[in-house]
Amino acid sequence: AQTVTQSQPEMSVQEAETVTLSCTYDTSESDYYLFWYKQPPSRQMILVIRQEAYKQQNATENRFSVNFQKAAKSFSLKISDSQLGDAAMYFCAYRRSKTSYDKVIFGPGTSLSVIP
């Protein structure tokens, strides 16, 4: 069965600095999708970034980028120029395919604090 692990329950970063959140996963599939979701205090889940496993290039979205290491089954999120609004729970997630019925498997989450 697929599993997602986030080894950092809590992280903190100074405003304007860079922070990296770790995620590892386990799967026997060769093609799949990985996601980072942000859940701010409002509790609305927000998609931060998506990576398709067959793509070698690491995904980037403005200040957010990932380091995808397929062989190591590692998928870390780097947040550059951290802002106060980045404070939230961050969940790493895995999905076997884009087919409906395929559920998303979430990691336990990392709580990120941003220090002004």
Next chain:
Amino acid sequence: GAVVSQHPSWVICKSGTSVKIECRSLDFQATTMFWYRQFPKQSLMLMATSNEGSKATYEQGVEKDKFLINHASLTLSTLTVTSAHPEDSSFYICSADSIIEQYFGPGTRLTVT
């Protein structure tokens, strides 16, 4: 981006009563919707997968007779918590599947007194 709504956003009910939570995809059709439960400071726990026009698929350990799911149309799924008890108090989140990705509703906080 696609929008998913949930209603109500917060509900308080008495022990033994039933409560219905609605999940709507506002600007797209969703063959599949998912229902999650989330306890404070924890991750999302998938409860069931809801498919339009067919019976929901429940995750292991989820009581299907207690958490009734109906996906009557391509834009609406409902979760009914029957005979609610204080231990059912939680935050319930739905998501709707589009071709590209899942879109999440804002969640419903259920408090059973």
